[in-house]
Amino acid sequence: MRSLLWLAVVGLAVAEDGLAAWLRYARVPSASRHLGKLPSAVVTLNATKGYPVHTAGQELVDGIGGLFGKKLTVAKSKPKGTTATVGTVSAYVDKNPSAAKGLPDLVEDGFYLKISKGNVLILGQNERGALYGAFHYLSVIAQGNVSDFTLTSNPDAPVRWVNQWDNMQDGGTHGSVERGYGGDSIFFWDGHIREDLTRAGQYARLLASIGINAVVANNVNANASILTPENMDGLARIADVFRPYGVQLGVSLNFAAPQLLGGLDTFDPLDKTVVNWWQGIADNLYKRIPDMAGYLVKANSEGQPGPMTYNRTLADGANLFARTLKPHGGIILFRAFVYDHRSLNQTLDWKADRANAAVDYFDGLDDKFEDNVVIQIKYGPIDFQVREPVSPLFTHLRRTGATVELQITQEYLGQQAHVVYLAPMWKELLDFDLRVDSKPSTLKSIVSGKRFGQKLTGYAGVVNVGTNTTWLGSHLAMSNLYAYGKLAWDPEQTSTGILKEWTTLTFGHDKLVHDVITKISMESWPAYEDYSGNLGIQTLTDILLGHYGPNPGSQDGNPWGQWTRADDDTIGMDRTVWNGTGFAGQYPPEIAAMYENIETTPDNLLLWFHHVPYTQKLKSGKTVIQHFYDAHYKGSATAQTFVTLWEKLKGRIDKERYEHVLFRLIYQAGHSLVWRDSVNQFYFNKSGIPDELGRVGNHKYRIEAEEMELKGYKSYRVSPFEAASGYHCVVTETNSTVGTATTKLKVPSGKYDLAVNYYDMALGNSTWELFVDRKLVGKWKGDLEYELGRAPSPYIDGQTAARKTFRGVRVKKGSELKVVGRPDGLEPAPIDYISVLPEGTVD
Ligand code: GCW
Secondary structure (H helix, E strand, O other), X not given: OHHHXXXXXXXOOOOOOOOOOOOOOOOOOOHHHHHHHOOOEEEEOOOOOOOHHHHHHHHHHHHHHHHHOOOOEEEOOOOOOOEEEEXXXXXHHHHOHHHHHHOOOOOOOOEEEEEEXXXXXXXXXXXXXXXXXXXXXXXXXXXXXXXXXXXXXXXXOOEEEEEEEEOOOOOOOOOOXXXXXXXXXXXXXXXEEOOOOHHHHHHHHHHHOOOOOEEEEEOOOOOHHHHOHHHHHHHHHHHHHHHHHOOEEEEEEOOOHHHHOXXXXXXXXXXXXXXXXXXXXXXXXXXXXXXXXXXXXXXOOOOOOOHHHHOOOHHHHXXXXXXXXXXXXXXXXXXXXXXXXXXXXXOOOOOOOHHHHHHHHHOOOHHHOOOOEEEEEEOOOOOOOOOOOOOHHHHOOOOOEEEEXXXXXXXXXXXXXXXXXXXXXXXXXXXXEOOHHHOOOEHHHHHOOOOOOOOOOEEEEEOOOOOOOOOOOOOOOHHHHHHHHHHHHOOOOOHHHHHHHHHHHHHOOOHHHHHHHHHHHHHHHHHHHHHHOOOOOOOOEOOOOOOOOEOHHHXXXXXXXXXXXOOOOEEOOOXXXXXXXXXXXXOOHHHHHHHXXXXXXXXHHHHHHOOEEOOOEOOOOOEHHHHHHHHHHHHHHHHHHHHHHHHOOOOOOOHHHHHHHHHHHHHHHHHHHHHHHHHHHHHHHHHOOOOOOOOOOOOOOEEEHHHOEEEOEEEEEOOOHHHOHHHEEEEEOOOOOOEEEEEEOOOOOEEEEEEEEEEOOOOOOOEEEEEEOOEEEEEEEOOHHHHOOOOOOOOOOOOOEEEEEEEEEEEOOOOEEEEEEEOEXXXXXXXXXXXXXXXXXXX
């Protein structure tokens, strides 16, 4: 009891479940020493409850209270002592006309901060800007900096949106949130908008603190029922909980809604009745939500309806909405992710290429769009892969503004079960110079509107948080959301700088904590690329199922167009103009020439642009195939170090988050080996070229389960073959038979790490027990589907393959090693192999 009370007094009793993310306002070290440099009262200028300036006042009180234990009062007029004054520039100038001259120019949402001897002035160009300024000030002092400074901060681009792919209804292939790994939708349930929108409000608070100004709440694969009167009322409730944070609501539309919902017999964008129907929708929405941001539309893509259904252009489609929004001041983000996933044929057509689609469809439309249309373009021409060149479409739109679509949810990059810090990848993309008209043309200069001078440009981030208290399913993944907002505000910030801020706010000031998180984060994207897909071949996930585990064979032979064109001798997409799909020619001449030529194409995009033999030499001097082997060994070895690095933090951060992250890192280390072995096995099998270092296919520490003495277990050939060591695993004979697999160890007596590779399917919760000489070493359950949010799979494959390791187990030469598997439901307690590893080795 005493210790509980004590914890409460020092403010440590707060559950570190991730809900407060980087806005924990945890006490800073030596807080009491700084009290004199902080304001004693808050003055909010023209504040109205429910609007950002009022919120800013509240945040300052809560923030300074939490961070320093100093209680502030909120006053309307100037109180005695030091103050934090927060409001819009115009409210401030109204009160202090003479101050106007000294104030800087602010663009929309910008802010000005002046900190001087405990007095704080926070002015926004608008209310939202004032709130951003307050959050910025709180972030600075939370990092322990209470010195005087003056700052003018303007966003790099006006559109800084977040997209959520939330479905109205749970179930189906994607459940509550499409490609969401952090639980159910915080907005929708059972076809309706949730009654309790507390989490939606908390989300808006987090987003406002990183400068995000709008959220599209429903999936781009939109359900027309979002527009029923009842659901429009619900949307208005979402907008109400967003408004105090200056976050506007956006809505995704289903192009066929006039037919699906309105009962019209057409959804032709040029049909008068259709136009009127959509005007009615816009008017009805804005009646309820006067500050609505606008729409997001996915049309003629992946089975979605669109204007091309009626032989109309994409511009006809976008303009239909743009015109209905214009009277209300709304904008439409129209997605460039348009391609036909049904008719692409790789066998018949060497020139067929999904990567060509966006430019093919949008070329010639640049001057056809209304001025409130923005084209939302995924960073690469295919689909959020671990490595893609920047989409050439950015260079084709000079009059119409563009947003770059980034993905915070790690659909192809480990689904938050693997840690991958994405800021370094985004920075590389944003810094890439597309050389339009042979002039500097970085992606960031295009999406800021500076390069071509468009007014509406910026960023769209697919986030997909859910009801999990960690928001994204993993604490470490939240650095990606933080970095997204920070880069959208200012792409000049560095990946490490952003990470440092985030780590301080999320985990505190301990230097070791910083060193470890920085090392893991900065090595994570290269490691993931190394063990998933190299040289621009893309992430070799199962593209037909969950987009999660390895399945290189799934890329080819289907019309989805994520092809590798791997055969027995060669690999890679020929995207040259002279001999390939012509994609390289979609870039401005300097860049086109670079990619056209194998000599000038960077190694990391070699297989994106060229079709080469496995024996092709890289600039590094290695062959393509040896690079594959080496990279997979290197990347997965790096992932093993994440566990030992993190373990150094035991006792240095709260137990809750320590354990949560550790669990995932251990899982990732195991799954990175599944990646390594699957991909290497696949290409070894195809090419027949052995690994120069003799590792691929040779695993001297492994005991294949199918070679053990089996009772109640039987051998099973896994598909795809490469997802099992030796192509086979064992499964119980029936789904009620207990299986045992036994063997005698031949290793010298000593201490070993025992690693069991098994498959944890989403069809049941089998139990496994590992014994050495009849002594239980450990027991575990196949319940990863509850622990990890990644796409569940019912199959024995690369998605479900997992590893359980018991460290430092004493065994004798001749010891009996036994695994007992109890099936559950339709999960037959599958085991692939057991590695008996001398301490310090991993295989
Ligand atoms: O990345 C793909 C995803 C789809 C998604 C689509 C898109 C919302 O696999 O789940 O659909 O892209 O961006 O529209």
